[in-house]
Amino acid sequence: MPVGTRTTHGPIEYGKDVVAWHPRQRVLYLFQLKAGDIKRADWPDLLRLAKYSDIAKSGKSRPEPGKNAPVHCNSYMRDSIDRQLYELANVPYSHPNYPADAPSRPVLVCTGQVDPTVQDAITKQNQSTRGTRAVAIWDREILISAFRDQLFSVQVLSESVAVDHIRVWSHASDYGTDEEGLYSFLKDYLGLAQGHSGRDLRRILAGYVVAVAQLSQRYSSKADVYSAVDCAVLGMVVFYEAIVRRYMTSSVAGFYCDALRTLLAGLLQGLHEDFESDPTALADLTDKHAGPEEIFVLPLRVHSLASKLSLYAFLGEYRGDAGNSGIGLVDRIVRGHSSFTHIISERQAGTLVVTLLALIRYGFHDTARDALVETLKWVVGLHGYPGAPGLPDPYQPLADIPFHVLGLRARTSRPQTTRPGDASYLLPVLVRLACLLGQRGVLERTWPLLSRTMAEEYLPEAEAEMYSRRSEHGESHATLYPPRQSWRRLRRQCLESRPANYLALGKRYPEALLILSLAYPWRAPLCEPSLYIRERTVPSPGTSRG
Amino acid sequence: MSQRRTEKATKGAARPAHLGLQHFPQLEAACAKASAAFLVHVGRESDPILSQISARPVREGGVLVQHTPDGTQRADMQAVLTKVSLSREAVRETRIPELIQALVQAGKEMASQQVRMLLDLVTRITAQTGNIVSGAGRPAFEALMDALEKVEVDFESGRMRQTLLMNPEMKEQFEKAMSEWMEDPEKRRRWDALMKRKRRAYVARERSRKLVD
Secondary structure, three states: OOOOOEEEOOOOOOOOOEEEEEOOOOEEEEEEEEOOOEOHHHOHHHHHHHHHHHHHHOOOOOOOOOOOOOHHHHHHHHOOHHHHHHHHHHOOOOOOOOOOOOOEEEEEEEOOOEOHHHHHHHHHHHHHHHOOOOOEEEOHHHHHHHHHHHHOOOOOOOHHHHHHHHHHHHOOOOHHHHHHHHHHHHHHHHHOOOOOOHHHHHHHHHHHHHHHHHHHHHHHHOOOHHHHHHHHHHHHHHHHHHHHOOOOOHHHHHHHHHHHHHHHHHHHHHHHHHHHHOHHHHOOOOOOOOOOOHHHHHHHHHHHHHHHHHHHHHHHHHOOOOOOOOHHHHHHHHHHOHHHOOOOOHHHHHHHHHHHHHHHHOOOHHHHHHHHHHHHHHHHOOOOOOOOOOOOOOOOOHHHHHHHHOOOHHHOOOHHHOOOOOEEOHHHHHHHHHHHOOOHHHHHHHHHHHOOOEEEEEEOOOHHHHOOOOOOOOEEEEEEOOOOOOHHHHHHHHHOOOOHHHHHHHHHOOOHHHHHHHHOHHHHHHOOHHHOOOHHHOOOOOOOOO | OOOOOOOHHHOOOOOOHHHOOOOOHHHHHHHHHHHHHHHHHHHHHHOHHHHHOOOOOOOOOOEEEEEEOOEEEEEEOOOOOOOOOOOHHHHHOOOHHHHHHHHHHHHHHHHHHHHHHHHHHHHHHHHHHOOOOOOOOOOHHHHHHHHHHHOOOEEEOOEEEOOOOOOHHHHHHHHHHHHHHHHOHHHHHHHHHHHHHHHHHHHHHHHOOOOOO
């Protein structure tokens, strides 16, 4: 229904449940609403009339409705749909605010299906008795189509954010370019929920869900399902922050969280189905038309796809599926692309963690172990010695990667965001996973370099800081591993679970920490593996030296 | 990077549309910028001529017109093109050292082009201004003295600030000859006299920097 339509509903309906004035068409829409299917059995009288209509056309006399028809039929018709339709089409609607001679369009709205026989009967009635005031049928199929078409172009937001919504929607390019703007918009939008309750709160939250859906759809319509997924992921993590900041009760949050999860799962399902229909497309994810810049793009592309399909597997399990949808594809991607282990930015921490956790959870333990070992060797090789290049930290934008790799750090416009290769946010994550998988051997081999690297980590004060994009609260830790370390002690430290106050939301919404890691990769170290790895999939406290 | 495609729409064209590849336009644009900066850096670092010439960006226009008290010189903008090739395997294996090697090679090639263009420009300008001194059939010392007579010479901390371009072999010969000339009293006297004259001219030029009338 277009914006600006005015509706009225009253006791004297004359077959009209809703009357709507279309300001641009200058037409009154007269709606008769019916829930569910309209079957042939629901409408014997109209069918009978249709039969009379046939008789009339054949030259025989046609009975007046309710006059010559059988009594039981008259009685039925008083309350039947047909009576309402008759009034809908023939009793004019008058209102002082609208022109008396305004054209009207009667519509039978049915949320189910209309039996073809009934459709046929209404068609014949339109032809024989109602002339220009023909009754149209809007059944489920038409309604779904109309809603789908209108959903992504109609503003359902409050005025205070509508302009910003239009701006981010119309300027949509790709997620990487738009990320800051999208975040600001979504954050501001949910900020409106503060201090509201009841119907107002639900209206804001519903608008938020629609806004996220519209923005994601915007990317889908530009054939960029990856950005669509990333946008939905961002929409979810901003919603999580609103939950932990208690903008809403958990009972209210659940409904809208489900809606967002369904949206994300739908987008991921499309991606999964595309690649499942042609798994050979996964064999080589390089862009054959690209230039040397592909060396920077390919690792990100491989990570992004693997993590999205991994997330799809998790979401499938959480909604009751077998729980391994798409994980075979993830295995193919990781095994088929050495660039998966060749990290070029610590911004890949989130995609790495989500992918490895999925592989471990769904039984691809060897793939996860091999990938982890190779990644650890690769990352350690960039740290811990004089002049080591290190990696751009996870807070640095993607655009900094080539400047960092080419040693142009001093020449970038943001020298303050760079650092030498003696510190890492990613290495502690890799060490933790290596301990979890019992990979003592690779840690032994890499310890001389690893122990020269400063392990950086942010520890939030509370869950609210954890789900925020950046926080001024909490503590940033920089830890130098001891030159001589005990494997048992290291393992014990690494396998300690995070404080319970970090994990409350993650236990209620199991996908929350995965979503958080993907949206804000610098939070990946806080993704608690014990929430995602089943006990039986973890090797015994191992001393694998392989 | 010369192999970059210009139209984003063609990306992933070899694959079915529904299996399109993810792209990172910000990163790809940054790669182009970083590569260009790296090529310039390599060029200036690797070439002794370019490393001594101050560079400044020209933001607009297709011709650079330079006005000096000696006259006006026009120089057309000229494109310096190079090709960076990287094997598909290097991309798949993230072999960064190979990328850097390819960029260094391309940077040197660019620098060599720039120097050739620079020398062509200098030759053309000197021909126009009549400042060409031919050394053919003449003693090198005489040619050098004639050349220095014709140009403005600047001094910095008491030392002549002048660049002579020559290949490395000739440089060795020149340095050896110069030390021999300085041991020759007559040549030394003429050299010192020239330098004295040039220094006076430099000082006078610098002292005259004022707005009058």
